[in-house]
Amino acid sequence: MTRITPRTRRVLIGTAVTGVATLALAGCTGGGGEADTDQALEEGGTITVWAWEPTLEQVVEDFQADNPGVTVELVNVGTGIDSYTALSNAITAGNGLPDVAQVEYYALPQYALQDALQDLTEYGADEYEGTYAPGPWSSVQSGDQIIGLPMDSGPMALFYNKDVFDEYGIEVPTTWDEYLQAARDLHAANPDVYITNDSGDAGMAASIMWQAGGTPWTVEDTTVSFDLEGDEGAQRYAEVWQTMLDEDLVSPISGWSDEWFAGLADGTIATLPIGAWMPANLEGSAPDGAGAWRVAEMPQWEEGVATSSENGGSSLAIPQDAENKELAYEFIEYANAGDGVQTRLDGGAFPATVADLESEEFLSEEFDYFGGQKANEVFAASSAAVVEGWQYLPFQVYANTVFSDSVGQAFLGQTTIADGLADWQSTLEDYGTEQGFTIE
Amino acid sequence: MTTTRLLTVSSATTRRRPYGTVDKPRRSILLTVLTGIALVYSLIPLIWLFINASKTQSDLFSTFGLWFGGEFALFDNIGRALTYDDGIFLRWFGNTLLYVVVGAGGATLLAVLGGYALAKYDFPGKRAVFAVIIGAVAVPGTALAVPTFLMFSSMGLTDTPWSVIIPSLISPFGLYLMWTFASEAVPTELMEAARIDGASELRIFGQVALRLLAPGFVTVLLFTMVATWNNYFLPLIMLRDPDWYPLIIGLNQWNAQAATAGGTAIFDLVLTGSLLTIVPLIIAFLFLQRYWQSGLAAGSVKE
Numbered sequence: 001m002t003r004i005t006p007r008t009r010r011v012l013i014g015t016a017v018t019g020v021a022t023l024a025l026a027g028c029t030g031g032g033g034e035a036d037t038d039q040a041l042e043e044g045g046t047i048t049v050w051a052w053e054p055t056l057e058q059v060v061e062d063f064q065a066d067n068p069g070v071t072v073e074l075v076n077v078g079t080g081i082d083s084y085t086a087l088s089n090a091i092t093a094g095n096g097l098p099d100v101a102q103v104e105y106y107a108l109p110q111y112a113l114q115d116a117l118q119d120l121t122e123y124g125a126d127e128y129e130g131t132y133a134p135g136p137w138s139s140v141q142s143g144d145q146i147i148g149l150p151m152d153s154g155p156m157a158l159f160y161n162k163d164v165f166d167e168y169g170i171e172v173p174t175t176w177d178e179y180l181q182a183a184r185d186l187h188a189a190n191p192d193v194y195i196t197n198d199s200g201d202a203g204m205a206a207s208i209m210w211q212a213g214g215t216p217w218t219v220e221d222t223t224v225s226f227d228l229e230g231d232e233g234a235q236r237y238a239e240v241w242q243t244m245l246d247e248d249l250v251s252p253i254s255g256w257s258d259e260w261f262a263g264l265a266d267g268t269i270a271t272l273p274i275g276a277w278m279p280a281n282l283e284g285s286a287p288d289g290a291g292a293w294r295v296a297e298m299p300q301w302e303e304g305v306a307t308s309s310e311n312g313g314s315s316l317a318i319p320q321d322a323e324n325k326e327l328a329y330e331f332i333e334y335a336n337a338g339d340g341v342q343t344r345l346d347g348g349a350f351p352a353t354v355a356d357l358e359s360e361e362f363l364s365e366e367f368d369y370f371g372g373q374k375a376n377e378v379f380a381a382s383s384a385a386v387v388e389g390w391q392y393l394p395f396q397v398y399a400n401t402v403f404s405d406s407v408g409q410a411f412l413g414q415t416t417i418a419d420g421l422a423d424w425q426s427t428l429e430d431y432g433t434e435q436g437f438t439i440e
Numbered sequence: 441m442t443t444t445r446l447l448t449v450s451s452a453t454t455r456r457r458p459y460g461t462v463d464k465p466r467r468s469i470l471l472t473v474l475t476g477i478a479l480v481y482s483l484i485p486l487i488w489l490f491i492n493a494s495k496t497q498s499d500l501f502s503t504f505g506l507w508f509g510g511e512f513a514l515f516d517n518i519g520r521a522l523t524y525d526d527g528i529f530l531r532w533f534g535n536t537l538l539y540v541v542v543g544a545g546g547a548t549l550l551a552v553l554g555g556y557a558l559a560k561y562d563f564p565g566k567r568a569v570f571a572v573i574i575g576a577v578a579v580p581g582t583a584l585a586v587p588t589f590l591m592f593s594s595m596g597l598t599d600t601p602w603s604v605i606i607p608s609l610i611s612p613f614g615l616y617l618m619w620t621f622a623s624e625a626v627p628t629e630l631m632e633a634a635r636i637d638g639a640s641e642l643r644i645f646g647q648v649a650l651r652l653l654a655p656g657f658v659t660v661l662l663f664t665m666v667a668t669w670n671n672y673f674l675p676l677i678m679l680r681d682p683d684w685y686p687l688i689i690g691l692n693q694w695n696a697q698a699a700t701a702g703g704t705a706i707f708d709l710v711l712t713g714s715l716l717t718i719v720p721l722i723i724a725f726l727f728l729q730r731y732w733q734s735g736l737a738a739g740s741v742k743e
Contacts, residue, residue, distance in 0.1 A: 050680070052696075052697075052700050052703075053700070053701070053702065054700070054702050054703055054704075055702060075680055075681060075682065076682060076693065077680045078676075078693065078696065079693075079696040079697070079699060079700050080696075080699075080700075082676070082696070085676075085677070086677075086680060089586070089589055089590075089593075089677060090593075092590065093589065093590050093593035093594070093598070094593075095593055095594075095596070096593055096598050096599060096680070152701065154701070255699075256698055256699035258500060258501060258705070258707045259501075261501055261698070261705055261707075262500075262501030262502060265498075265501055265502070266501070266502065275701070277701035277702065278701075280701070280702040281701065281702065281703065281705075284702075284703070284704035284705065285698055285704060285705035287498070288498055288501075288502075312701060314701075347702065348702050349701070349702055350701075
């Protein structure tokens with residue numbers, strides 16, 4: 001590699017800010033994208049990171065200790081939707097942008113479509129092909145572009161309260177049919193006990209449809225086709241959930257409320273089909289349930305076929321108009337592919353990296369909360385069994401916010417899930433058309 | 441028949457009182473019940489908040505909501521709320537005070553000056569100003585938040601305390617209130633008398649009008665204080681740095697912390713923080729309400 005003089009470095013960095021043109025230039029000098037970013041690390045500087053993920057605090061400290069000239073300002077601008085409001089506002093305003101933003105997988109397509117995120121292949125992110133589990137990796141792709149690096153993942157598993165199942169002598173369900181029967185048996189044995197809670201959660205619905213092999217919508221460039229009525233996954237979801245609602249087998253408590261944690265701790269909510277990031281939340285927020293809970297494979301739609309899906313998970317992305325993109329890339333590389341991964345795992349995060357998902361240390365970890373169970377074995381198997389081909393809508397953030405107006409009404413007994421899904425579809429078609437998408 | 445009845449009613453010596461008077465109010469059971477319901481309705485959330493702020497997190501989950509848990513942990517909770525995350529709560533408290541003192545205080549001052557001028561001076565375009573103010577009262581602040589954000593962003597003021605303070609300085613409702621109040625409470629004759637005595641307009645305002653305006657001043661202050669204290673959307677949009685958050689945004693962030701992967705639920709601290717947040721408002725209300733009461737009555741009777 002040619003030695004870059006301070007003068008050419010200045011030229012390089014100066015042009016780097018102007019964006020795409022840089023690539024050609026950097027390519028000519030033989031440095032490539034890598035050189036730019038290594039250089040940025042030596043030069044030092046300040047970057048702002050918008051994220052709510054708690055384990056990043058330690059990552060930031062370590063990163064700064066390794067690179068004395070670099071300052072990382074980690075700011076929690078709000079969680080999920082609040083953070084996207086802030087990000088969208090900053091993008092519209094054209095200033096006040098962070099250099100790095102935490103963006104959940106479901107929200108990535110929305111920003112990708114506006115060209116609001118930096119294509120990381122320019123910095124060599126394509127070298128991480130194969131580093132990440134297929135679910136998260138496909139989530140950060142947008143066409144030929146890589147618009148973020150996966151931070152964590154959430155392969156689905158069935159968390160269940162073993163004490164409750166033991167007490168009433170009920171088998172832990174392995175298929176959705178058994179799940180339905182277990183729901184009836186539990187509720188009949190003790191009317192206070194529900195198999196699960198749901199007040200109409202879009203993320204959960206999507207994960208269930210995904211696991212059922214559904215593709216309720218398909219996206220190609222700016223063409224979106226919906227099939228929420230005919231899609232097999234959507235139908236399966238509607239069928240099971242409608243039966244549970246009709247027979248009053250779902251607790252109407254909404255997730256993440258204090259009642260919810262209370263129900264998880266005292267056993268009145270007996271199972272949770274949810275992402276593999278849940279253990280840290282259970283330990284932290286429902287400590288009284290320790291020892292009672294276990295983890296199992298998701299209930300299956302067909303016996304003997306292991307399928308799973310993802311629930312949640314975030315990436316770190318770089319806004320297109322961020323000021324210090326080279327340094328920002330160094331940081332997300334460190335946090336999501338480098339030493340930061342282990343730091344985050346130690347902090348209780350769930351990995352998206354294949355090496356960690358397969359490592360002996362990870363798989364053999366015993367969880368006191370789950371009575372000494374090696375829960376990661378279940379999660380890792382789930383991660384490998386994620387059904388391929390799922391896409392998020394390019395306006396999934398909007399779609400999720402209006403879910404409660406349509407499908408959510410079924411949870412209040414105002415309509416049926418099937419009608420709710422049809423209603424949701426027409427709302428989304430209208431919105432998509434307004435936004436300039438071709439709807440089929 | 442009719443005459444007798446009229447006589448009875450108008451007679452001061454009659455013992456029958458079909459309607460209550462201010463001196464001897466007639467008690468209505470229906471009204472008492474309705475007022476009682478309203479009282480319970482408005483007090484229950486407060487009582488709930490106080491009771492639950494006194495519980496530990498696990499009691500919060502496992503005990504009845506409207507009665508005390510096993511352990512009275514209020515003081516422990518207060519201590520933890522004040523020190524959690526390097527005492528960020530106190531910082532948010534300070535920020536809120538800053539926004540209220542400068543924002544609401546400034547808004548009140550501007551409303552008094554403007555309202556007085558509009559009530560007592562004639563100038564061209566007064567009707568247009570009136571139309572603009574009435575129009576401004578009708579537009580909810582929330583609707584203006586995003587345009588305001590874009591404007592402040594291009595001025596480079598977002599994520600600074602100014603972005604919360606400057607929009608708070610404008611209170612169309614306060615201005616309108618002061619306008620009507622000033623036109624009733626400050627007799628023009630008094631101003632003319634002062635002018636004849638050779639007082640300057642500034643002196644008239646400072647020494648004559650301001651005292652008469654005091655009840656209205658306090659009323660507007662109370663309104664703008666509560667509005668600024670509770671303002672959620674504006675700081676939510678403007679501020680990114682938690683160091684500048686007011687309490688209401690900070691508490692929401694604590695609450696949202698439970699709903700993130702790997703985040704710990706701190707509902708006990710959220711509740712205790714909420715209790716601490718309303719205490720200054722309650723104090724301000726108790727302290728200012730006597731002015732407010734007289735303020736609303738002033739000017740309604742011609743002496």
